[in-house]
Amino acid sequence: MVFIMDRVGILVVCYGSRGVAIVDSFSRSQNYATEIYVIDKQRNPYNVKKAKKHVVIPDFDVEKICKFAKKHERMIDFGIVGPEKPIINGVRDVVERETEIPMICPTREYAIEGSKVAQRRLFQRVVPEANPSFRVFDPKDYSTLSKVKRNLNVWLDELNNKVAIKPDRPAAGKGVGVWGDHFNTREQLLEHFLSNYEYGAVIVEKKVDGEESSFQAFCDGKHLAPLPETRDYKRAFDEDKGPNTGGMGSYKDVSDWLPFMTPADKEKEIQIVNKIFKKLKGKGSNPGLRGVPFYEAFIHTGRGPKILENNSRPGDPEIQNLLPILKDDFVDVCFRILDGNLRRVRFEKRATVVTYMAPPNYGGFKNVFPERVNSSEIDKPVDLSGAYGLTKKYEERVRIYPGSMELRDDGQTYALDSRTLCAVGIGENIENARENSLDGLRAVKGGALWFRADIASRDHITKSMEHMKRLRSQW
Ligand code: GLY
Secondary structure (H helix, E strand, O other): OOOOOEEEEEEEEOOHHHHHHHHHHHHOOOOEEEEEEEEEOOOOHHHHHHOOEEEEOOOOOHHHHHHHHHHOHHHOOEEEEOOHHHHHOOHHHHHHHHOOOOEEOOOHHHOHHHOHHHHHHHHHHHOHHHOOOEEEEOHHHOOOHHHHHHHHHHHHHHOOOOEEEEEOOOOOOOOOEEEOOOEOOHHHHHHHHHHHHOOOOEEEEEOOOOEEEEEEEEEOOOOEEEOOOEEEOOEEEHHHEEEEOOOOEEEEOOOOOOOOOOHHHHHHHHHHHHHHHHHHHOOOOOHHHOEEEEEEEEEEEOOEEEEEEEEOOOOOOHHHHOHHHEOOOHHHHHHHHHHOOOOOOOEOOOEEEEEEEEOOOHHHHHHHOHHHOOHHHOOOOOEOHHHHHHHHHOOOOEEEEEOOEEEOOOOOEEEOOOOOEEEEEEEOOHHHHHHHHHHHHHOOEOOOOEOOOOOOOHHHHHHHHHHHHHHHHOO
């Protein structure tokens, strides 16, 4: 008997390695013959190869996205969106209004990533125990700079300068500044504050001492299906030095929580996010929340987890830790999200480590470590063939996901400005997964690329565990 698989057309709006991980998961479907329609920021070499149709819309303008979706409407069963910009700008509302394509991502109204001020106010009403103390400084409320500075100084005196400064609008982590990390004097703090304040409202909140983790959940509007916890490495260089980046790597343990957490910490996170979900959902269901409306950056303190921020999309690199070990077929997961019957998602009990490679200018690497840059390789093609070869050799325990890379007319692939590619290592424990990830990166040739060598290292994780132990013992 010949078994013919159902054909499924999927629209993927994406950029970077996160988008490639999504495309990879769909193209590995065992239950469906997938045809993928990709809207990308550039000609990503992996997506160009895998897509039925591939189009570049660098600014992710929602009208242009909708036009492409409309053109292929008959062939597309559903769409999914990775990056925040089109989600916040209402891509779901527009595509669902203009076409019959159901989209997996929150509607504009429920993309709460769009305003950190609105998030903090919501959390204050619903989960005050998880919200650090904060004040909002909005240019609309102050007629002069001296008035805002006066109020800011009162607040800084109260918190002894130990604050985090965050712009209201998402700035890819770039506007965030933390006392002791990004500034050490009140003058520097004020300078950082003003560089954000000139563009709009700024939050100044109490700096929280703890260990960070990333919570993500799929949502069908009716249920939350929490995903295993991951840890992101935001700072550019080893030992958490250098500027904030989009994330230089991340890890996931075999269990659903991290080595420095307890199962009760994970339960507490789920309770917190469920309270927020129920508040937004109301009675019954709210399909506006479809997708990953709650990717929560938590910080674990001696007194339980606090929320650093909420994103309305999958994390990059955190979702790359999870999709390669998804036990369920990702297409079925998406259909269940659309049908409103996704209660849980199953993963293999394995550890994963994601390590990113970046070009010399990223995070200012070239200026800080000029001796580590092979200048003859700059702007030369990046050859991934050896790294791809490892995927087979390592029986799928290494995945190579090109990110900010471009396939050019000469048939070669080049690194652009942002994170170039990531290697996902899968293993029976974190150490083993880390080795696999690093082996993947060591097989990449060209482009003068660099990476953080301490992602998920035993030393880094031990420090996190000891830090948590100290924090817990203080309470
Ligand atoms: N991992 C950081 C982010 O996705 O925003």
